[in-house]
Structures are given as structure tokens and as C-alpha cells.
Amino acid sequence: xxxxxxxxxxxxxxxxxxxxxxxxxxxxxxxxxxxxxxxxxxxxxxxxxxxxxxxxxxxxxxxxxxxxxxxxxxxxxxxxxxxxxxxxxxxxxxxxxxxxxxxxxxxxxxx
Amino acid sequence: xxxxxxxxxxxxxxxxxxxxxxxxxxxxxxxxxxxxxxxxxxxxxxxxxxxxxxxxxxxxxxxxxxxxxxxxxxxxxxxxxxxxxxxxxxxxxxxxxxxxxxxxxxxxxxxxxx
Numbered sequence: 001x002x003x004x005x006x007x008x009x010x011x012x013x014x015x016x017x018x019x020x021x022x023x024x025x026x027x028x029x030x031x032x033x034x035x036x037x038x039x040x041x042x043x044x045x046x047x048x049x050x051x052x053x054x055x056x057x058x059x060x061x062x063x064x065x066x067x068x069x070x071x072x073x074x075x076x077x078x079x080x081x082x083x084x085x086x087x088x089x090x091x092x093x094x095x096x097x098x099x100x101x102x103x104x105x106x107x108x109x110x111x
Numbered sequence: 112x113x114x115x116x117x118x119x120x121x122x123x124x125x126x127x128x129x130x131x132x133x134x135x136x137x138x139x140x141x142x143x144x145x146x147x148x149x150x151x152x153x154x155x156x157x158x159x160x161x162x163x164x165x166x167x168x169x170x171x172x173x174x175x176x177x178x179x180x181x182x183x184x185x186x187x188x189x190x191x192x193x194x195x196x197x198x199x200x201x202x203x204x205x206x207x208x209x210x211x212x213x214x215x216x217x218x219x220x221x222x223x224x225x
Contacts, residue, residue, distance in 0.1 A: 002155075002157075031211065033211075033212065033213075035213070042215060042216075042217050042218065043202065043213075043215040043218075044215075045212045045213060045214070048211065048212055056212050058212060088154060090156060092156075092213075094211065097208070097211075099144075099146065099158050099161050100158075100211070100213060101158065102148075102155065102156035102157075104153075104154070104155055105154055105155075105156075107154075
């Protein structure tokens, strides 16, 4: 158990819809990262939050947004969903200069 | 831009044997970290080992060790006494010190033959 909790584990929805993925970091970790794992793109960094503030953006679509709340949990919002958004979405957390520990991921399927 | 390349899409090894997974990376930075993560069929991402670029000594974790060649930008993972539970996709990853976002290679699928 990595200590990083992601919910839900699975999500099935239709094109055009909007979903929210949730992540609770390990106790004491201020940094939260979101990654997308798809068959064609591999593992791609989306966004990094540190103590509530956005620190870095990767290949994140404009239809996607994220935030980190005062209790340090984070949410990734995906809107106007397309078939190509089907993927495994990982959240990871870390302390300063420590390795990232990953949650079990949310598998998103777009029908 | 930093890139990570794993040239072996698939590898297989007999149980109890030793296998080496290859990884090369490209960066102009001098301070960085390198990692190997394991993703078993359960799809979890599990940290196997980490190497700080400023350290010349190769990292080891039980049966797992790395061969870090900084000048050659090479970072291979050696698994000794392979076990059935080692079967997984292995990802090599890189991060700039302080920036921390991970850049992943495409992965190597390791099969362990009993």
C-alpha cells in the first residue's frame, strides 16, 4: 500500500460528459502529481501541485483542469470527454526531493 | 527536452537467472534523479530503485541493482535470482532535481519462465 488513495477505481461514461477524479496524498506529502497512461502515448505527466499551488504543467489538454485543496487532496476534472481520453489516470505524491509514490489509478473508459 | 529510451519492448528470463533491462536518457542537466518503476498486471506503479546523478556509487535494493554510466547517459537495471513475482512492465524514469515531474520511457515487459 503506497498510502496514496485514488477514487473511483473505475469510471465508465460517454463522450461529451464531465468527470472528476480524486486523489488523497500520503500523510505529510505536499506535492501531488497527475499522470495519464494510454496505450499510444505511454505515461505522460499532466500537472503538479505543491501545497495548493500549481507548480508545473505538462501535456494537459485545455479540457482538463486540476486543483489541490487546503487539506491537500487533489481533483482532476476532465470535460467534453472524447474516446481518446480513455486511459489509466495516476496520482502520485511526494515530499521534498523524495521519490513519488503512486496511487492505484483510476481507469476511465469512454463509450 | 529530456527523453528516456528503453530499447527492449520485451524481455524474458528463466526463474532464478539474472536479467538486465536497458535504459538511456538525454539531458543537459547535471543534477537529476533516475528511477525504475515496476507495473505488475495489477497496474500499480511500484518504485523499485532510485539513483541520484551526483552519486558515483550504483544503487542497490536487495536483488535489484543499477549500472549508472553518467557520461554515456545509461541506466540499466539488473535483477538477480529472478522470481515469478518479478514479472511486470518496468519503466525507467527521469526527473530534474527540484522539478520532480517524471519523464518515463516506453517500458519493457519482463516475463519470467518457470
